[in-house]
Amino acid sequence: MAIDAHPELPEFDYFRPATLMDASRFLAQHPAEARPLSGGTDIFVRMRDGFWHDKYLVDVKNIDGVSELRFDPTSGLSLGAGVNMNRVIASPQVQEHYPLLAEACRTVASYQLRTRATVVGNICNASPAGDTIGACLAYGGILNIHGVDGFRQAPLASFFLGPGKTILQPGDIATTVHFPLPPAGSAGTYIKLGRNTWSDLSIVGLTALGYPDPAAVSGYRFRIVLASVAPTPLVAATAQDYLEDTPPSPQAFKQAAILAQEACNPIDDVRGSARYRRAMVRNLTEKALNKVYKLMENRG
Amino acid sequence: MSNHLIAVTVNGEYEQVEVPSQMTLLQMLRDKLALTGTKNGCNAGECGSCTVLLDGEPVNSCMVLAVECQGASIVTVEGLAQDGVLDPVQQTILEHGGVQCGFCTPGILISARALLDRNPNPSEDDIHESLVGNLCRCTGYLRIVDAVKDAASRQAEVAA
Numbered sequence: 001m002a003i004d005a006h007p008e009l010p011e012f013d014y015f016r017p018a019t020l021m022d023a024s025r026f027l028a029q030h031p032a033e034a035r036p037l038s039g040g041t042d043i044f045v046r047m048r049d050g051f052w053h054d055k056y057l058v059d060v061k062n063i064d065g066v067s068e069l070r071f072d073p074t075s076g077l078s079l080g081a082g083v084n085m086n087r088v089i090a091s092p093q094v095q096e097h098y099p100l101l102a103e104a105c106r107t108v109a110s111y112q113l114r115t116r117a118t119v120v121g122n123i124c125n126a127s128p129a130g131d132t133i134g135a136c137l138a139y140g141g142i143l144n145i146h147g148v149d150g151f152r153q154a155p156l157a158s159f160f161l162g163p164g165k166t167i168l169q170p171g172d173i174a175t176t177v178h179f180p181l182p183p184a185g186s187a188g189t190y191i192k193l194g195r196n197t198w199s200d201l202s203i204v205g206l207t208a209l210g211y212p213d214p215a216a217v218s219g220y221r222f223r224i225v226l227a228s229v230a231p232t233p234l235v236a237a238t239a240q241d242y243l244e245d246t247p248p249s250p251q252a253f254k255q256a257a258i259l260a261q262e263a264c265n266p267i268d269d270v271r272g273s274a275r276y277r278r279a280m281v282r283n284l285t286e287k288a289l290n291k292v293y294k295l296m297e298n299r300g
Numbered sequence: 301m302s303n304h305l306i307a308v309t310v311n312g313e314y315e316q317v318e319v320p321s322q323m324t325l326l327q328m329l330r331d332k333l334a335l336t337g338t339k340n341g342c343n344a345g346e347c348g349s350c351t352v353l354l355d356g357e358p359v360n361s362c363m364v365l366a367v368e369c370q371g372a373s374i375v376t377v378e379g380l381a382q383d384g385v386l387d388p389v390q391q392t393i394l395e396h397g398g399v400q401c402g403f404c405t406p407g408i409l410i411s412a413r414a415l416l417d418r419n420p421n422p423s424e425d426d427i428h429e430s431l432v433g434n435l436c437r438c439t440g441y442l443r444i445v446d447a448v449k450d451a452a453s454r455q456a457e458v459a460a
Contacts (some may be wrong), residue, residue, distance in 0.1 A: 005343040006342060006343040011322055013321050014368075040363060040364070044324075044362075045345065059368065111358060111411070112433045113345050113433060
């Protein structure tokens with residue numbers, strides 16, 4: 001009996017440019033035919049399944065320092081496009097200052113896939129289910145993008161346009177994602193609901209980060225990002241605003257969870273129904289907020 | 301479509317191989333170098349039966365292009381035994397009966413080796429987490445996990 005594996009990759013040309021400018025120019029000259037390649041863990045699956053038909057893959061992970069993980073105690077953390085998720089998880093600086101990012105990375109697929117998969121790739125793939133995107137948004141991530149006119153920066157908050165769609169133009173390469181220092185006293189969690197405990201894509205992903213802020217009426221601010229329940233990763237802004245004004249309590253978290261539920265716009269798919277997803281957004285938001293608050297209290 | 305001449309070290313042997321752009325590391329190992337111990341299960345980075353070590357780290361070889369491995373060192377299941385002596389994870393998986401059909405075994409051995417290299421004293425949870433990407437449809441994993449635990453303690457005895 002034949003093994004029902006995915007087909008082999010279709011023909012394409014692999015190109016490893018010497019500089020970012022060479023890469024950007026090549027990509028801009030072949031707008032519908034070329035794609036930047038980092039870990040390839042999404043690209044190869046899409047090509048095998050016949051969704052993508054690129055003639056060229058442009059390997060950008062080894063050029064001009066894009067494989068660096070850098071932490072600076074004043075400016076924060078930068079992850080190059082070639083930094084794989086296992087490196088992020090293992091980094092003592094990420095564990096100390098950005099534990100939510102390490103936690104989110106650990107939920108992605110398997111160890112051996114994370115040897116290839118990158119955070120920047122997860123962002124650029126722009127899947128509504130991207131597990132690390134919530135943490136990147138909650139930490140206020142900013143992308144460095146190299147295009148034919150050189151470098152520019154773009155906040156992640158305005159990066160996503162739809163499933164697989166971003167503001168990136170032909171020739172653009174996201175080279176690093178930068179995170180400012182997290183707010184003092186912050187605590188976060190990523191709750192991933194999959195069809196199994198480990199490794200599956202999320203039915204709903206719930207990222208919450210909280211921190212004390214004397215400037216807020218409630219004394220606290222929370223960042224809440226929902227995965228797999230809208231065309232893009234979704235910041236639950238009304239719930240965040242509510243918690244800025246309402247002192248933390250189990251009742252406040254219950255009400256914020258209802259606001260998050262009202263903000264989401266899920267679909268039915270193979271992993272879960274829209275109705276189930278809505279219910280889970282409410283349950284998981286409440287659970288995550290209570291957990292984050294407890295973490296902050298225990299620390300404080 | 302272009303071919304690339306790459307140099308790699310596979311199980312300690314230096315090799316020069318001509319590969320088309322779209323050839324995966326898995327295809328190169330099996331079809332160019334006749335190292336058929338590494339298996340093609342899903343060809344989508346999910347089942348882990350094609351797991352090999354790439355510069356010491358486990359990867360799904362179906363998710364890596366051969367051309368990306370220029371200059372790299374690769375270890376497949378054929379490279380685990382040294383001088384005719386099985387690696388501890390091979391020895392214990394034999395003794396614990398952690399093999400039924402055997403298709404997933406090469407990938408599991410590589411994942412287990414990689415785990416013990418980075419964490420010589422893993423907890424049961426560590427072992428479970430390290431094998432998340434290796435699907436076995438026969439054994440139910442219990443004997444595999446027992447074998448990895450046993451391999452860790454035997455390694456510790458040798459090291460002591």
